[in-house]
Amino acid sequence: MAVVETRSLTKVFKEGELGAVNSVNLETREGEFLVFLGPSGSGKTTLLRMIAGLETPTSGEILIGGRVVNELSPRDRRIAMVFQSYALYPHLSVYKNIAFPLKAQKVKKDLHKQKVEWAASLLGIGALLDRKPRELSGGERQRVALARAIVREPAVFLLDEPLSNLDAKLRASAREELERFHRRVGTTTIYVTHDQVEAMAMGDRVLVLNKGVVHQLGTPTEVYDNPADTFVATFLGSPPMNLAELSDVIVGFRPEHFRPVSSVNGEAVAFRFKVENIEYLGSEWIVSGTPASGKLGGQKVFSRLNSAQDLSLGGTYDFAVPQRELKFFDRSTEKRVEPKVVSWQ
Amino acid sequence: MAIGRAKIKSVGAAQSPLLGAAMFTPAVLYILLLVAGPFFLAIFYAFSDARIGNTEMHYVGLENFRSILKSPSFRIAIRNSFIFTICSQIVVIVGANILAIALEKTFRGRGFIRFLILLPWVAPIALGAIGWKWILDSIYSVISWVLVALHFYKPFNAPMWLGEPHLAIASVLLVHSWRLMPFSTVILLAGRTAIPKDIPEAAAVDGAGFWRTQFQIIIPMMRPILSVAVLFGLIFTFTDMTVVYILTAGGPFDSTQTLPSLAFAMGIQGSDLAAGAAISLFLVPLLIIIAYFMLRVAHRAEVN
Ligand SMILES: Nc1ncnc2c1ncn2[C@@H]1O[C@H](COP(=O)(O)OP(=O)(O)OP(=O)(O)O)[C@@H](O)[C@H]1O
Ligand SMILES: [Mg+2]
Numbered sequence: 001m002a003v004v005e006t007r008s009l010t011k012v013f014k015e016g017e018l019g020a021v022n023s024v025n026l027e028t029r030e031g032e033f034l035v036f037l038g039p040s041g042s043g044k045t046t047l048l049r050m051i052a053g054l055e056t057p058t059s060g061e062i063l064i065g066g067r068v069v070n071e072l073s074p075r076d077r078r079i080a081m082v083f084q085s086y087a088l089y090p091h092l093s094v095y096k097n098i099a100f101p102l103k104a105q106k107v108k109k110d111l112h113k114q115k116v117e118w119a120a121s122l123l124g125i126g127a128l129l130d131r132k133p134r135e136l137s138g139g140e141r142q143r144v145a146l147a148r149a150i151v152r153e154p155a156v157f158l159l160d161e162p163l164s165n166l167d168a169k170l171r172a173s174a175r176e177e178l179e180r181f182h183r184r185v186g187t188t189t190i191y192v193t194h195d196q197v198e199a200m201a202m203g204d205r206v207l208v209l210n211k212g213v214v215h216q217l218g219t220p221t222e223v224y225d226n227p228a229d230t231f232v233a234t235f236l237g238s239p240p241m242n243l244a245e246l247s248d249v250i251v252g253f254r255p256e257h258f259r260p261v262s263s264v265n266g267e268a269v270a271f272r273f274k275v276e277n278i279e280y281l282g283s284e285w286i287v288s289g290t291p292a293s294g295k296l297g298g299q300k301v302f303s304r305l306n307s308a309q310d311l312s313l314g315g316t317y318d319f320a321v322p323q324r325e326l327k328f329f330d331r332s333t334e335k336r337v338e339p340k341v342v343s344w345q
Numbered sequence: 346m347a348i349g350r351a352k353i354k355s356v357g358a359a360q361s362p363l364l365g366a367a368m369f370t371p372a373v374l375y376i377l378l379l380v381a382g383p384f385f386l387a388i389f390y391a392f393s394d395a396r397i398g399n400t401e402m403h404y405v406g407l408e409n410f411r412s413i414l415k416s417p418s419f420r421i422a423i424r425n426s427f428i429f430t431i432c433s434q435i436v437v438i439v440g441a442n443i444l445a446i447a448l449e450k451t452f453r454g455r456g457f458i459r460f461l462i463l464l465p466w467v468a469p470i471a472l473g474a475i476g477w478k479w480i481l482d483s484i485y486s487v488i489s490w491v492l493v494a495l496h497f498y499k500p501f502n503a504p505m506w507l508g509e510p511h512l513a514i515a516s517v518l519l520v521h522s523w524r525l526m527p528f529s530t531v532i533l534l535a536g537r538t539a540i541p542k543d544i545p546e547a548a549a550v551d552g553a554g555f556w557r558t559q560f561q562i563i564i565p566m567m568r569p570i571l572s573v574a575v576l577f578g579l580i581f582t583f584t585d586m587t588v589v590y591i592l593t594a595g596g597p598f599d600s601t602q603t604l605p606s607l608a609f610a611m612g613i614q615g616s617d618l619a620a621g622a623a624i625s626l627f628l629v630p631l632l633i634i635i636a637y638f639m640l641r642v643a644h645r646a647e648v649n
Contacts (some may be wrong), residue, residue, distance in 0.1 A: 053550075054546050054549065073549070074546075074550045075549060075551070076555070079550060080551075081546075081547070083547055085543055087543040087544050087546065087547035089542070089544065089548075089566075092566045100548075100551055100553070101551040101552055103557075104551050104552035104553040104554075104557055105551075106550040135405070152551075154551070252404055
């Protein structure tokens with residue numbers, strides 16, 4: 001039985017307009033870390049808020065633990081949510097913030113202290129219990145918000161971009177901490193982000209959303225290596241997948257598979273490639289330019305290389321893509337199709 | 346905030362020290378002429394036997410205070426001042442919170458309702474009080490008319506809203522509350538709107554119902570702004586004499602007198618300036634206490 005399930009879940013804010021969430025079907029697996037990934041405005045928050053009960057669906061069903069919960073208020077759904085702003089209660093101490101859900105759900109008073117301390121120690125904030133939220137750093141606030149979420153042992157965690165308020169360095173460590181935390185408590189978690197790195201790093205599975213429509217639901221490797229359509233192909237990866245329109249199909253290949261001919265084995269498609277820009281990123285190089293001839297002639301193509309020291313700006317080189325790394329998409333539906341034989345000339 | 350303020354200050358100071366002085370001179374003049382002047386005059390009169398129409402005046406020490414403290418009207422006035430002030434604040438805070446919660450939701454006609462609720466505050470208090478005087482009139486009262494029409498009372502037998510001491514006190518209280526409600530509602534509405542939406546949402550997810558969210562989250566978070574509303578309300582009611590003066594003129598039998606209205610009745614209408622001044626001085630210590638709390642609240646709001 002799925003912890004969270006949605007059936008044709010739809011939310012239309014203004015009648016006549018395109019929905020913020022359109023007919024979403026999903027099913028979480030027990031204990032998994034599911035990430036909602038999509039660009040800004042794609043409906044991730046709206047979808048999460050409908051699951052939480054903070055937004056009323058226009059149509060469709062939400063099930064938690066196998067039970068339809070559309071009519072239940074948030075407090076009856078056995079969920080815990082961490083907001084992007086953390087939404088800590090500013091007038092209450094950390095202790096009282098964490099204890100609030102226990103009080104609200106009428107957990108026996110003599111258990112409060114023990115549970116709060118358990119949650120606080122799990123997140124390493126035992127020393128902060130007497131502070132007010134405004135006396136905490138961003139990372140500490142996030143941990144308090146997590147402690148407040150975990151303390152009542154919910155069936156599912158809903159997290160809405162909990163790391164977006166942190167600076168880049170803290171973000172990496174908070175991400176790791178969050179993963180460790182999830183492994184330890186093992187509670188099914190839905191995590192919203194527009195950051196593909198977060199999604200790939202943390203997710204057991206990733207749900208890729210755009211304009212309220214699910215484009216793909218799969219493991220990070222599935223969505224990256226086998227994108228279901230051109231949106232997923234270009235949204236994931238930076239630089240994104242190179243796409244080329246060839247008669248009735250769109251052919252795509254990742255920048256890391258587009259390399260000098262000498263390093264490509266087996267059957268491959270070769271191009272004369274004119275290098276126009278080289279970026280050094282430390283561990284890798286991003287080379288961009290245009291193929292000199294054929295169907296791709298004049299179109300900007302990216303290559304990601306371990307070393308680009310042999311290449312020079314303005315030079316023309318022989319590059320190639322292994323045949324097996326080519327992805328094919330239907331030209332009108334933009335959905336993935338079976339590989340075909342295409343002419344590159 | 347602090348940086349912005351410091352910058353503005355230094356710019357002004359650099360331009361001209363005279364500009365600063367010129368800017369606050371009107372305020373200082375106003376306070377000196379219309380507040381400090383009468384205040385010291387009142388202290389001066391309170392220790393004299395000044396009467397209207399009498400050019401002679403003698404120092405009489407504490408005589409005025411002694412006789413005032415003995416007067417039953419004065420004790421009633423003190424009691425009423427507190428009853429009106431405190432009870433109307435309770436009514437207002439409860440009512441204003443309810444209104445603010447209702448007006449926070451978006452619904453059709455909300456702008457119009459907000460306008461209606463603001464009316465008592467916008468209209469001159471004298472007009473409002475005269476309106477209420479008619480509503481509560483012994484003969485023409487619409488309230489009595491409705492009650493008679495509903496057969497609660499026989500014709501001409503309805504209560505005299507302003508004619509019986511207890512009803513008169515309740516009536517004055519009601520009008521004071523009616524008058525202050527808009528002000529508090531607007532302040533509380535602003536306070537509520539300033540609370541990020543996800544705080545009550547977090548409370549809802551955490552399992553709190555409506556009452557718990559209101560009493561343990563929203564209202565405590567609004568404490569600074571709530572204190573502003575209460576302190577302003579205290580001062581407005583405590584120093585107000587228009588409502589009492591127009592509705593009952595302190596009657597029946599001085600049962601609705603307050604400190605300001607009694608001071609006015611004795612000092613101006615009764616020509617005993619000295620007694621009026623002495624009575625009004627009793628307002629001072631209480632207002633000082635309220636002012637102290639106001640400054641503290643203002644300071645704390647600034648710090649946060
Ligand atoms: N209360 C609302 N009323 C009207 N439209 C709304 C409301 N909330 C969201 N929307 C619209 O719904 C769409 C999806 O919004 P949503 O907040 O779910 O996006 P998101 O994927 O969370 O974006 P972000 O990454 O920026 O947070 C947007 O076009 C937004 O303008
Ligand atoms: Mg969002």
